[in-house]
C-alpha cells in the first residue's frame with residue numbers, strides 16, 4: 001500500500017458559543033504493541049450528524065470509548081464542551097457522561113427488563129421524576145420510535161431492529177446534546193437499516209444535538225450524514241461536508257466510500 005497518510009483538516013466552525021461540543025486533539029492510544037489511535041484530530045460540527053467511516057479495526061469504537069471517557073488517551077486530549085475530560089474530577093466526568101446518549105451495537109438492553117423499564121431506567125437512576133411523569137415521558141418516547149405497542153415486551157421477544165430503536169429511545173430519554181451510535185446498522189437487513197436511518201433523521205430534526213454515527217454501511221452514511229469523517233490507521237484522513245466526501249478526489253476516500261476493491265486500500 002503506498003498511500004500518503006495525511007491528517008484531515010477538521011477546522012470546522014462550531015455552531016454556537018465558539019466551543020465545539022466534541023474535540024479530539026492529537027489523541028494517541030496503544031494496546032500493548034498495537035498503536036490504534038496515532039494522532040487523531042477531529043472537531044465535530046455541532047448540531048449536525050457526522051458519520052465516521054473506516055476499515056475494520058481502525059479504531060472507530062476506540063474513538064467512541066474515548067469520547068465518553070471510558071478510555072483515557074496515552075497522549076492528546078478529548079474535550080467535551082471545551083473541558084478536557086481527563087483534567088476534571090471523576091465526579092465531574094460522571095456528570096458530563098450524563099449529557100451523552102450512546103447507542104451500542106446490540107442496543108445494550110437489560111434482558112430481564114421489559115422495553116418500558118429499559119427506557120425508563122436512566123430517568124429512575126439519574127432523576128427524581130415521578131412515576132406518573134416517567135410513564136408519560138417513556139410512552140411518548142416509545143411512540144416516537146414506533147414502539148408503543150412493545151412497551152411490555154422483553155428484548156428477546158422483539159426483533160433486532162426494534163431492539164435498536166428501543167436502545168435509541170433509551171439513549172435519548174435524558175435529552176442528551178450529544179448522541180453517539182456505534183454501528184447502529186450492524187446485524188440489520190437493508191430495509192430495517194433504512195427504517196432505522198429514517199428514525200435517526202427524524203429524531204435529529206425533532207430534538208437536534210450533535211450526532212456521531214460510526215458505520216460500515218455506505219448507504220447509511222449517504223442517507224444520514226451532514227458531515228463525513230474517514231479514519232484510517234488511527235488518523236482522520238478526511239472530514240468535511242457529506243457531498244464533498246462522496247465526490248472527493250482523494251484515492252483512498254474515493255475507494256473507501258465507493259466500496260471498490262481497486263485502489264490504494266488493500267487487505268492489510
Ligand SMILES: Nc1ncnc2c1ncn2[C@@H]1O[C@H](COP(=O)(O)OP(=O)(O)OP(=O)(O)O)[C@@H](O)[C@H]1O
Nearest residue numbers: 031034036054055056057058059060061062063216
Ligand atoms: N480494550 C482493548 N484491548 C486491546 N485491544 C483493543 C481494545 N479495544 C480495542 N482494541 C483493538 O483496537 C483495534 C481497533 O478496534 P476498534 O474496535 O476501535 O475498531 P473498529 O474500527 O471499530 O472496527 P470495526 O469496524 O471492525 O468495528 C482492534 O485491533 C482491537 O482489537
